[in-house]
Amino acid sequence: MDDQADLLDLDCFLPYRLAVIAARVSKAMSVLYAEKFGISIAEWRVIAHLAGSGRVSIRDIHARVNLDKVKVSRAVSRLEEAGLVLKASNAADNRLLDITLSDEGWSVYRQIVPLASGFEADLLSALDDTERAALERVFEKLHARLDENVEAARSLYPKV
Amino acid sequence: MDDQADLLDLDCFLPYRLAVIAARVSKAMSVLYAEKFGISIAEWRVIAHLAGSGRVSIRDIHARVNLDKVKVSRAVSRLEEAGLVLKASNAADNRLLDITLSDEGWSVYRQIVPLASGFEADLLSALDDTERAALERVFEKLHARLDENVEAARSLYPKV
């Protein structure tokens, strides 16, 4: 009876549950475009971001899309080879790239959007309004709490 | 104004949001044990499962812990090298392994549990009761919906 207190049930453990549901959703989602368009999850994120952001650099994408900088660089290169993305050097700063969707990139994007939206709508339709609203707040609050932890760590190891 | 309808805001897209929060939480969590005990996320999952399940095979762990079978096999091998896990062959079926935590494995587990529980409690304390309850239902309902999709796919491509 005191032994139980020292045990941790993985099935009820929040980090594990989040990882499992996120992996399942990502996997199910990627089935919609992976085979049909030959696009990875990282590449889809890049495309989706480009569609909403005009011409941006690798660094911009990296900062906005929660992907490693190297991963973005490679995803953009593959997309360029596939003809979905155009690279140009930034006139004002030659270190930067101006990355945009090509016509074909837009075309692919427009084909994926209804699939993605439909998939999401299907998931969300399983929830009622209060659950959707609560989930919204959960995202915000968890991020806020994680931000606090980052801040706390920063104050422990300042200015490295 | 009709253009907007075809756009998809990644920041509001459920699969993306789940992936981001799960990755952040997993990362923050793994910091607690990765460096200190030299254990990966997969290895932590194996240990946590062994602590609650007595002697089990690779296949059992694979089925219960949402990890690739090969990944489990490798995680168990590394844990055995590190002395945290014991491998024995199953008396009734020589294809199976009986995998258990060693004394040191238990020791490591007991050290990690309070860290993990504390981390989780810290996250959950950011939420109120209704949000925690809603999150619980969200997990259930999303899994149920994804199960339905699997069933639907199975009926499209039967008995392959």
Place this chain on the structure above:
DNA sequence: TCATGATCATTACAAATGAAATGAATGTCA
């Protein structure tokens, strides 16, 4: 102006990953 440091994208390299193949053990059924 020009030396030093910062920033950006890419490359190099080692480690991790996953799909398919392998080998050993068991189940099945004529």
Place this chain on the structure above:
DNA sequence: TGACATTCATTTCATTTGTAATGATCATGA
């Protein structure tokens, strides 16, 4: 019993991944 298929764990191999350089460009300040 014995051929054949299945199951389990591991290995193989090609690909992906992330960390740490690299090279190129820009910013800063003496």
